[in-house]
Amino acid sequence: MRIVAVGDVLMHQDVQRSAREAETGLRALWADVEPLIRGADIAFANLETPVAPTSGEPGRPFRFNAPAELPAALKASGFTVLSTANNHAYDQGSAGVVETLRRLRAAQLVPVGTGSTRAEAEQVQVVQANGLRVAFLGFTDLYNINLNDKASGPWVRGLDPAAAAAAVRAARAQADAVVVSIHWGVEYQHVPLPRQREVALQLCEAGADLILGTHPHALQPVELLEHNGHRTLVAFSMGNFVSNQDRMYLPDLFKVDGGDSRDGVALQCRLVRQRLPDGSVRVTVADPVCEPLWNLNNWQAFMAGEAKRRVIRVLWVNAAIAAAQADLARLGNPPADPEARRQAQDLLNLLQIRRARATECLGTTFVRQ
Numbered sequence: 001m002r003i004v005a006v007g008d009v010l011m012h013q014d015v016q017r018s019a020r021e022a023e024t025g026l027r028a029l030w031a032d033v034e035p036l037i038r039g040a041d042i043a044f045a046n047l048e049t050p051v052a053p054t055s056g057e058p059g060r061p062f063r064f065n066a067p068a069e070l071p072a073a074l075k076a077s078g079f080t081v082l083s084t085a086n087n088h089a090y091d092q093g094s095a096g097v098v099e100t101l102r103r104l105r106a107a108q109l110v111p112v113g114t115g116s117t118r119a120e121a122e123q124v125q126v127v128q129a130n131g132l133r134v135a136f137l138g139f140t141d142l143y144n145i146n147l148n149d150k151a152s153g154p155w156v157r158g159l160d161p162a163a164a165a166a167a168v169r170a171a172r173a174q175a176d177a178v179v180v181s182i183h184w185g186v187e188y189q190h191v192p193l194p195r196q197r198e199v200a201l202q203l204c205e206a207g208a209d210l211i212l213g214t215h216p217h218a219l220q221p222v223e224l225l226e227h228n229g230h231r232t233l234v235a236f237s238m239g240n241f242v243s244n245q246d247r248m249y250l251p252d253l254f255k256v257d258g259g260d261s262r263d264g265v266a267l268q269c270r271l272v273r274q275r276l277p278d279g280s281v282r283v284t285v286a287d288p289v290c291e292p293l294w295n296l297n298n299w300q301a302f303m304a305g306e307a308k309r310r311v312i313r314v315l316w317v318n319a320a321i322a323a324a325q326a327d328l329a330r331l332g333n334p335p336a337d338p339e340a341r342r343q344a345q346d347l348l349n350l351l352q353i354r355r356a357r358a359t360e361c362l363g364t365t366f367v368r369q
Contacts, residue, residue: 001130004040007238008048011066014244018312026073030314038078041129046214047082052099056092071107083181085113085138090145094154113138118151135175140183165206177209192236204232219361239264247299264293292317292358324348
């Protein structure tokens, strides 16, 4: 069974504007990576916004809200499981948590980490695909607003390491594999905190197969942990999937780290059932691959009057590099259209810089070149 996981879905105002001005709406934001998503048996993302247009207020900086169309767009693009446990979960209050869950479930998406009650937020979500049962758990280590009050009311599941390890052990009794989403770490940092590493090891020892980290808005390493023959693939931070962060970055004017919040990754792996020599059966993580992603953002050109509309688009970096190279070959040298060749060369240079940066942050082991 193939899993693809991406980072934070952030519905900044300009992200929503770009979608409104595109012919295909919200799906235009990530249309270039849709083949990656739709090719998976399970596709995961961190939904870092409520979807509460009825009970909430319009989104604004640092207090998010997403349009009603977002769940259907994510589902149509191939997403299946969304973490809703993060520091923006309560941006539209307790009612916003409940409305978000209702809208996600109506779109046949599986939310993890929040609930209309504490028991619901802490309930393991089991997804079946290709004959395997995969348990999902979601936690946040950070809150902007913590409205957890009564267990009978809306709840966003916090990270207590001992409780999380116990939840993983319990989930293993219900499923063939366990995937844990955790919102943790420090924003814009590329090195995991000691706490992140300690928790990851505890969850590996408890039997987690895959740990998907979000929150820093920058990439952190992907590593394989091992305990008593059990392997856990850990993505400490998958960066942003779509956002308007670092919109001013230009590679010829800024240091390379000036674009770090526009980097993301599509982490791919397979869960494989294997029969061991003693006759027992276990599911293991196989073939992990990191595909770098990049948020194309035309803020500079739009502000200079060189573009008529805002464009924010997630690029599959390796596919976009191949397309730019093909464009250069087609245009020839000397080119019939010098401006088109310059644009293709500029894009190729940018993408090669960002792929190298993503490889530096994620580690060279799993990044596809």
